[in-house]
Amino acid sequence: MKLELRGITKKFESFAANRDVSLTVEPGQIHCLLGENGAGKSTLMNVLYGLYRPTSGEILVNGQPVEFTGPSDALDQGIGMVHQHFMLVPVFTVAENVALGSESRKGASLDLETTRRKIREISDQYGFAVDPDAVVEDLPVGVQQRVEIIKALVRDAELLILDEPTAVLTPKETDELLAIMRQLKADGTSIVFISHKLREVREVSDVITVIRRGEVVGSVSPEASTSELAAMMVGREVSLSVDKEPAHVVQxxxxxxxxxxxxxxxxxxxxxxxxxxxxxxxxxxxxxxxxxxxxxxxxxxxxxxxxxxxxxxxxxxxxxxxxxxxxxxxxxxxxxxxxxxxxxxxxxxxxxxxxxxxxxxxxxxxxxxxxxxxxxxxxxxxxxxxxxxxxxxxxxxxxxxxxxxxxxxxxxxxxxxxxxxxxxxxxxxxxxxxxxxxxxxxxxxxxxxxxxxxxxxxxxxxxxxxxxxxxxxxxxxxxxxxxxxxxxxxxxxxxxxxxxxxxxxxxxxxxxxxxxxxx
CATH class of the missing domain: 3.40.50.300 (P-loop containing nucleotide triphosphate hydrolases)
Known part of the structure; x- marks a missing residue:
């Protein structure tokens, strides 16, 4: 899927969270949206996913203008989103969570067996090791995130938005997620990767677009140095090491x-x-x-x-x-x-x-x-x-x-x-x-x-x-x-x-x- 955002502006009363933002995500590309906390990254993706209506600007999917009135419209166009704070029902099983919103039925009953089969197929394909019958609240955070990805893939998402996906993960879980992203890319899935972690961004992205205070300040390749990326994010030189004197221990x-x-x-x-x-x-x-x-x-x-x-x-x-x-x-x-x-x-x-x-x-x-x-x-x-x-x-x-x-x-x-x-x-x-x-x-x-x-x-x-x-x-x-x-x-x-x-x-x-x- 090719995705284009052209001149997207989103205002909340007099406050502009996004100003004239334009970017393009090519098919099978991992495109990182990098910026500080509060820079407007998540707001922009909520516009793309249909959670917000843009104040101005347009969205194009494969060259055709589209309008989203809600997430179901985005899903119908093949766009899925994994939110930073997971949208899961803790007391439901994995299969029940995946079925929500697109319930298959056998007569008057839910056809959870079809959902279980799809979960197993996706889990086997990407090495997720997710049990369809496990209760979500009993799962580690990293596995819960995989459930969110499965939810999108079950609905045939061709483009995945990952909003700060490593914010709550351990280093080992982070490495596993980056490997999953590479495999999704190899299978042709486009990914918008929202992050502020420079190492991860440089390791997995094809293109990095930096947004600061709601505006795009530039796009660079992952070969850009961490100091260059940090300066683009913050608008000034940033020390990536901690300057401190030796400890003066008292008692x-x-x-x-x-x-x-x-x-x-x-x-x-x-x-x-x-x-x-x-x-x-x-x-x-x-x-x-x-x-x-x-x-x-x-x-x-x-x-x-x-x-x-x-x-x-x-x-x-x-x-x-x-x-x-x-x-x-x-x-x-x-x-x-x-x-x-x-x-x-x-x-x-x-x-x-x-x-x-x-x-x-x-x-x-x-x-x-x-x-x-x-x-x-x-x-x-x-x-x-x-x-x-x-x-x-x-x-x-x-x-x-x-x-x-x-x-x-x-x-x-x-x-x-x-x-x-x-x-x-x-x-x-x-x-x-x-x-x-x-x-x-x-x-x-x-x-x-x-x-x-x-x-x-x-x-x-x-x-x-x-x-x-x-x-x-x-x-x-x-x-x-x-x-x-x-x-x-x-x-x-x-x-x-x-x-x-x-x-x-x-x-x-x-x-x-x-x-x-x-x-």
Whole structure:
């Protein structure tokens, strides 16, 4: 399929999300739409998919003008879309989700067997390994995404729109998706790949069109350098590395001893784990997703019952409520901002005080101080460059990266004794990553102990003063940021530090607690 967008403009009242956007996707081509969070990429694709009507401009499919009044019109033209936030019914099976909207029937009953057969055929063709009878809520995120792709392919989509498809995937799942995209391309499917991740874009795209603040700023080949692409996205030179001075460790602040978490099914999720974090350092936790990182953070925050000891400046946190932990000076950025960090229906201004509503700055007796909340929002929006039409806009209307900025702005807007950030830059563009990393390092330099949990090894190496490696809920060791990736990878797979090096000593290791070397 050949797709052309000519002069597409989309306005929301006086705000223009897209301005005179033109691009062409050739048959069997992977065409990347690259841009910052809030640049207008998803809005443009929602126009193409019939979710929005363009204010002006036209869409051509195989040279013929078309008009879409809804997604069904786009599907009829062979255009399918996989949204960043999946459009699946969690309690339905894979087959039931795929059948929705195009139900085959045998008399008065649904013909799910035909749907199952189609799912198996597509799954076998592309190596998806998707069970038609599996319940969606029981599937990993990467498999749920494959269900969305199957939904489009069952409807004979000749062009797929993938909207930030790697934002919620692990590195392994990302590599698998890129392989699937190449196979789809080889079979003649055209793909519009919306992203802001430079490595993935350069690895899989045939053409890259960069959009900034709703306008096309140019199209380049994947041979363009990452620095060139970053500058086109942001409109300025962007540092792709983290500039920070060596850590100035003061004293131990957080001490975790013999921390154990047992799940409801009796399985040990954290096994007798001990570590410490000092003022003025960043401890990054590395590990393949699902090896106890989530449980560790939840135990710190009081979200999960645990045994052992967690002391912050000598104050015991085990057994404390979440409210008490936050009041003790813990700032927290959860890995799933949509479910745990924001209330989507609340305004940007309200979300910026979501865990501060008891503060006397924002409340007087039973009433909220609306003017103070609005003034705080104006300040934070400017300070953290949150792209929103208005402080009163619902948080759910913002791009993923700008939602992340809301959470980080809120958590860093009060004095902290510990800052915990889980996947702090997941789904965030390169310019925002630079900004968030700078704020995290600034917090460290202000003497706050910082814990970062990230599946992105580049981020771990960039931010960490020390790296704690988790495997099956156990601490395999704490090493320095100059540890070779091969060694770190072996530790993430279950090797001890000595086993990973093949020796009993390690020149790149650091003490379990940084103050040991000062003693």
């Amino acid at each position: 131990e602040t957080l001490v975790v001893r013999d921390l154990t978490v047992v799940g409801d099914n009796g399985v040990t999720l954290l096994d007798d784990l001990s570590l410490s974090v000092a003022q003025g350092e960043i401890l990054a936790i590395a590990g393949v997703q699902g090896n106890g990182q989530v449980e560790f953070v939840e135990a710190l925050l009081g979200l999960r019952k645990s045994s052992g000891s967690i002391q912050l400046e000598g104050r015991e946190l085990v057994g404390r409520s979440v409210r008490q932990v936050l009041d003790a000076g813990v700032g927290f950025v959860p890995e799933d901002r949509s479910h745990d960090g924001l209330v989507g229906a609340f305004s940007v201004a309200e979300n910026l005080v979501l865990d501060l509503y008891k503060d006397s700055r924002f409340r007087s007796g039973p009433s909220l101080k609306r003017r103070a909340i609005a003034s705080n929002a104006d300040h934070r929006i400017q300070e953290f460059d949150i792209r929103t039409g208005s402080p009163q806009s619902a948080a759910s209307t913002l791009s993923g990266g700008n939602q992340q900025k809301i959470v980080i702005a809120r958590e860093l807007s009060r004095p902290l004794k510990l800052f915990v950030a889980s996947q702090p830059t997941r789904g965030v563009d390169v310019g925002s990553i630079e900004f968030i990393h700078q704020r995290i390092v600034a917090e460290r330099d202000n003497g706050v102990p910082v814990i970062i949990v990230s599946t992105e090894l580049d981020e771990v190496y960039a931010l960490a003063d020390r790296i704690a490696v988790f495997f099956h809920g156990r601490l395999m060791g704490i090493v320095g940021p100059d540890t070779p990736r091969e060694v770190l990878g072996q530790m993430m797979a279950g090797a001890t530090e000595a086993e990973a090096h093949g020796t009993d000593t390690d020149a790149t290791s650091v003490p379990s607690t940084p103050w040991e070397e000062q003693a």
